[in-house]
Amino acid sequence: MEVPRHWRLKKQRYALVGEVCPSCGAKLFPPRDVCPVCKAEAKTLYTFSGRGEVLAFTTVTQPPAEFADQAPYVVALVRLEEGPTLTAQLTDLGDETPYIGMPVEMVTRRLRTDQGERGVIVYGYKFRPRLQPAPA
Amino acid sequence: MTPIRPLRPQRPVGIVGYGAYIPRYRLPAEEIRRIWSQGKGGLPVQEKAVPGLDEDTFTIALEAARNALARAGIAPEDLRAVWVGSESHPYAVKPTGTLVAEALGATPHVQAGDWEFACKAGTEAMVAALGLVGSGMADYALAIGADTAQGRPGDALEYTAAAGGAAFVLGPAQDALAVIEATYSYVTDTPDFWRREHQRYPSHGQRFTGEPAYFHHITHAARALLEALDLEPGDFAYAVFHQPNAKFPQRVAKMLGFKPEQIAPGLLVPRIGNTYSGSALVGLTAVLDIAQPGERIFVTSFGSGAGSDAMVLTVTEAIEARRDRAPRTEDYIARRTVIDYGLYVRYRGKLNK
Ligand SMILES: [Zn+2]
Numbered sequence: 001m002e003v004p005r006h007w008r009l010k011k012q013r014y015a016l017v018g019e020v021c022p023s024c025g026a027k028l029f030p031p032r033d034v035c036p037v038c039k040a041e042a043k044t045l046y047t048f049s050g051r052g053e054v055l056a057f058t059t060v061t062q063p064p065a066e067f068a069d070q071a072p073y074v075v076a077l078v079r080l081e082e083g084p085t086l087t088a089q090l091t092d093l094g095d096e097t098p099y100i101g102m103p104v105e106m107v108t109r110r111l112r113t114d115q116g117e118r119g120v121i122v123y124g125y126k127f128r129p130r131l132q133p134a135p136a
Numbered sequence: 137m138t139p140i141r142p143l144r145p146q147r148p149v150g151i152v153g154y155g156a157y158i159p160r161y162r163l164p165a166e167e168i169r170r171i172w173s174q175g176k177g178g179l180p181v182q183e184k185a186v187p188g189l190d191e192d193t194f195t196i197a198l199e200a201a202r203n204a205l206a207r208a209g210i211a212p213e214d215l216r217a218v219w220v221g222s223e224s225h226p227y228a229v230k231p232t233g234t235l236v237a238e239a240l241g242a243t244p245h246v247q248a249g250d251w252e253f254a255c256k257a258g259t260e261a262m263v264a265a266l267g268l269v270g271s272g273m274a275d276y277a278l279a280i281g282a283d284t285a286q287g288r289p290g291d292a293l294e295y296t297a298a299a300g301g302a303a304f305v306l307g308p309a310q311d312a313l314a315v316i317e318a319t320y321s322y323v324t325d326t327p328d329f330w331r332r333e334h335q336r337y338p339s340h341g342q343r344f345t346g347e348p349a350y351f352h353h354i355t356h357a358a359r360a361l362l363e364a365l366d367l368e369p370g371d372f373a374y375a376v377f378h379q380p381n382a383k384f385p386q387r388v389a390k391m392l393g394f395k396p397e398q399i400a401p402g403l404l405v406p407r408i409g410n411t412y413s414g415s416a417l418v419g420l421t422a423v424l425d426i427a428q429p430g431e432r433i434f435v436t437s438f439g440s441g442a443g444s445d446a447m448v449l450t451v452t453e454a455i456e457a458r459r460d461r462a463p464r465t466e467d468y469i470a471r472r473t474v475i476d477y478g479l480y481v482r483y484r485g486k487l488n489k
Contacts (some may be wrong), residue, residue, distance in 0.1 A: 014239035047241070070189050091190055092160045094473030108198055108239055109190035121226055123235070126190065131463050134470035 011045075013124035014108050018084065020046035027082040050106030052080040052127065057090065057098045066112040074098055078127050092128040103130045140360045142318040143263065145270020150312020151449070152210065152276065153305040153458065155203020156421040157196050158408055158468035161186040163480045165295045171477045172290045180381035184298035184409025186475060186483055187284050191299070192226045194235045196414075197282040200303035201236055203462035204278065207313070208305040212241035215305070216274035217265060218248045221257025221281045221413045223331070225250055236280065247277075254329060255378055256439025257281060258302065258413040263319050263445055265306040276307045283412035288337035289486060296381055298409025302417035313455040314424065314433065317448040318365060322357035329440030340440075346384075349442045354378065354388050357444035358436045362392075365448060369393040373431035376402035376419040378438035380410045394434070401426055407469055422465040427451045 011017040018029035023040035027048070035042040057076035060067075067073070074090040076098065090098055091109055104127035111124045163186050165179040187196070197220050205212060218237040225232045233248035242248075251257045251264070258281015265277035282301025287293030309315045328349035331338040354377060362368065369375070375394045377385040382405055389399045402419035411418055416437040423433055429451055436446040481487055 010238060015241065017241075092188055094160050094471075107195070109188075109195050110192060111190070121192075123194065123239075131467055131471060134464065134466040 016048040016050055016080075016106055016125055018046050018048060020044050027080075027084060029080065029084040029086060048080050048082055048106070050080075050125075051130070052078045052104055052106075054090070054098055054100055054102040054104060055079050055085060056100065066114075069112075076104075076127065078104060089126045090128065091126040096129050104128060105130045140320065140364050142320040142361055142364045143266065144318045145266055145316075147270055147272055148309030148315060149266050149270045149306055150309040150315035150452070151304050151424075152307035152311050152313065153204040153206070153208025154303065154313075154421050154424050155200045155205070155207060155462050156300070156302045156418050156465040156468060157199040157203070157282075158185050158300040158411075158418065158465070159187040159191055159196070160471055160473050161188060161475050161483065162472045163475055163477070167477050167480075168295050172294075180292075180295050180383070181409050182406045183474070184296060185300050185411065186480055187299040189483055191284065193220070193222045193224045193282050193284055193301070194226050194232050196284065196299060196301040197222070197232060197236050197280045197303065198239050200282060200301045201240055201278060201280055204303035204305050205240060206462045207458045208276070208307070209458065209461070210276055210305065210307070213245070214276050215240070215242040215246060215278050217268055217277035218242055218246055219251055219261040219264060219277070219279050221251040221253065221259070221261040221279070222283050223252060223254055223257065223412060224284045224286070236278075242278075253443065254439035254441050255380070255410070255412045255415055256437040256443060256445055258417045259435075259437040259445035259447070260439070262304060262306065262447070263321065265304075266316060266319065269306050269308065276305055279304050279306060281413035281415075281417045283414055285410065285412045286337055286484065289481075291337070293338070293340070296405070296410040298411050300408060300411035300418050301414040302421045304417070311454070312452055313458050314427075314449040314451045317450060318361065319445060319447045320357055320361040320364065321443060321445045322353055322360065323443035324353070326353075326440075326442035328442055349440060350378070350380065350384055350438050351388055351391070353442050353444040354436050354438050355391055357446040358392050358434070361446040361448060367432075367448065369395075369398070369434075371432055372398060372434045374401060374423045374427065375399050375434040376416050376423060377436050378416045378444075379403060379405035379419065380415070382406045404465075404469065418465060424451070424455065425459065425464045425466065427455060429453045429455060
């Protein structure tokens, strides 16, 4: 049963809430309370814009059991525009092929369910190709 | 007969921010007809919006709410209520409102909960928010209508049951991009459409769906509000009605005296299907995307069971500065990937379980 862990992680998972270092201004994700750049204490919450770009990606065809419902899917290393990089699933690719440098934006989606149909639904961040304005 | 008294808040209230969300995938109605009626017969819509494997009413409500909050330009902590109207909440017990409030950053000093009234659950939440803000107890309240509607495979509803949502931050009128002049609701016990507990798909009472349900409730709510405010269809730039298919809203508009050009901008059902609790409200977002200051908008929802909420809005100058703070509804409609019936069956979880 992982319910307590999901609950602790919800802010960072739902909305990309990290931290900002009060001394040097570095943005931290995931939050780790100590600035990796200047080693100062960094506990000020910071909500990331969610915009970033794909640095690398791979298609997962043989996923762990709890993600099997969504396979095949693409996992990418994404660099946020504020600096940090993180690993996340790409979603809503439709007929688009991912590429290095692809501009993406964060969305909150179903990651998996804990204990199948009876358990809690685990939601968290994924990234999709940035929504474009409709042609006029 | 009791005189008709529309709801008018003690202090004026309006929409401070609005937002929509429509999933990327589209299932053409032709594709359903190919599978279920050998490609023969009329089609109620061109195509419908289908959610991806990782989407549900919460994820749809949240993106619409983020857009509404961006347009409102207020901090999430300023929301005193987060209310989600839907007939497809992800949990039977655990409010979608708690998830949306948490993900927005509106917790813990907030009301949160879910509303249910078939396709008018979203406007019901708006009327409640109007009361909360209009009484002066709260400055801002968020009302959302969102659904991932399901039709039984082969049922007539499968052509139209779609996914999408719209969110509205209500606040004091002086801060609003559209002032809500008044609302009026008309409700009866009508068995036109229902879903019992633990049933996956809804049932409908065929002979009840048109005249005694949709047309009766919408025309009674709409006419009563127009009369009470001494307004006529010609006083409005736009009108939006609940849209379960393309025909019903066009016919009810005509019955009430609205012209096709008044309903065209908000008539999205041919391109996205019936988004249930989102239906009239997503239409309203598309109208707000193009409306000019001073223009009046007439909205009437319909929810099976049955009832209608009618609403009169007047757009303000504030619309100009806020419109571009979030994607327009048309941006979501234009971003479309067509899928076939096979992929649809997988995306909607109709294969297993
Ligand atoms: Zn630092």
